[in-house]
Amino acid sequence: MPFSLTANWLDEPMQHPNSDAEDRARAHQLQLTKPAGALGELERLAIHLASLQGRIYPRVDACHISLFAADHGIAAAGVSAYPQAVTAQMVANFAAGGAAVSVLARLAGARFDVVNLGTLQRPEPDPRVLDRWLGPGTADFTRQAAMTVPQRDAALLAGAERVAEAQKAxxxxxxxxxxxxxxxxxxxxxxAVLLELDPEQLVGPGTGVGAAVLARKVALIRQGLSLHTRDNPAVLELLRRLGGFEIAAMVGAYLHAGQRAVPVLVDGFISTLAALVAVRLAPGLASWLIYGHCSAEPGHRLLLEALHAKPLLTLDMRLGEGSGAALALQIVRSACELHGGMATFAQAGVAGPGA
Structure with a gap:
């Protein structure tokens, strides 16, 4: 039976973190055999996760990574160092376990799935790939809206579906x-639209393009913005006009995660942009998002600042795929292990502060 939600599912409220669990986790941290605050962000992370999971001792043993793939019409204008055929080729590589995030998911013992939302070249059916194909990529947003309304809504729903299935597991x-x-x-x-900045302030190398391609990229984006932003469209309409199937799917996933009380670990530039769109649609989502890393894409730092986000890692990565978040997962697990595994002063027979 196809996955479905009510017609107005995007308007459903976000869940609230559990303040009692947060308070009790904070009190527990004060009893552990270390000076208060000595583990810095690891302490804050464990307490925050306790509030999201509604338990004093949070765990992230069961992690789910969904990889959303789709092509973009603007790529035909030469804004990437790679041809569009690479998207479909990488879908097969993800499924076969050869991509970076595939390796990191395997290392972390995370459940991993690949969702093809619309590659330019539709591959042969593969039981390892979830087929949610919406067309051969988006339209070129410098000439027309990237998506139709049905395509955008189906992409949003595809993201929500993966969260629902992950929660069931x-x-x-x-x-x-x-x-x-x-x-x-x-x-x-x-x-650029959401932050009210010129595209030149956010544009980066992406797949590794040079200065000439970057200049073309900025000019094309400005052209698209001139076409689509004159009437001050709402956020969902901006997503339709300028976004991509995979970006919309991540927006849907994040929103449904907040509705179902599933904590999210956000990856790099593209993923954080999707988070910004989702938070603009539902500000209450912000509590459910943890940011894995700050990438080498210039715009990523600006997005993180706009979200008042403090990423866990900065390793000059700019691969995407969920790779930075998959790596940061080990930090999150360490925070949980320290929180739940360290002895208290009473258990260890160690004198506490002020004794």
Whole structure:
């Protein structure tokens, strides 16, 4: 039976973190055999997760990573160092376990699935890939809206579906990854509108393009913004006009995670742009998002600042795929292990502060 939600599911409220669990987790931290605050962000992370999971001792043993893939019409204008055929080729590589996030998911023992939302070249059916194909990529947003309303809504629902399925399997932390040649252009366009910045302030190398291609990329994005923002469209309409299938799917996933009380670990530039869109649609979602890393994409730092987010890692990564979040998962697990595994002063027979 196809996955479905009510017609107005996007308007459903976000869940509230559990303040009692948060208070009790904070009190527990004060009893552990260390000076208060000595583990810095690891302490704050454990307490925050306790509030999201509603238990004093949070766990992230069961992590689910969904990789959303789709092509972008603007890629035909030469904004990437790679041809569009790479998106479909990488879908097969993800499923076969050869991509970076595939390796990191395997290392972390995370459940991992690949969702093809619309590659330019539709691959042969593969039981390892979830087929949610909406067409051969988006339209070129410099000429027309990237998506139709049905395509946008179906992409949002595809993201929600993965969260719902992950929760059924006991997911304690959800990660959304992405793949799509040209998607940094779409993310830059959306980010520029939402942050009221010129695209040049956010644009980055993406797949590794040089200065000439970057200049073309900025010019094309400005052209798209001129076409689509004159009437001051609402956020969902901006997503339709400028976004991508995989970006919309991540927006849907994040929103449904907040509705179902599933904590999310956010990846890099594209994923954080999707988070910004989702938070603009539902501000209460912000509590459910933890940010894995700050990428080397110039615009990522600006997005993080706009979200008042403090990423766990900064390793100059700019791969996407969910790879930075998958790596940061080990930090989250360490925070939980320290919180639940360290002895208290009373248990260890160690004198506490002020004794």
């Amino acid at each position: 006991g997911c304690e932390l959800f990660v959304a990854g992405e793949m799509g040649i040209g998607n940094t252009s779409a993310a830059t366009a959306l980010g």
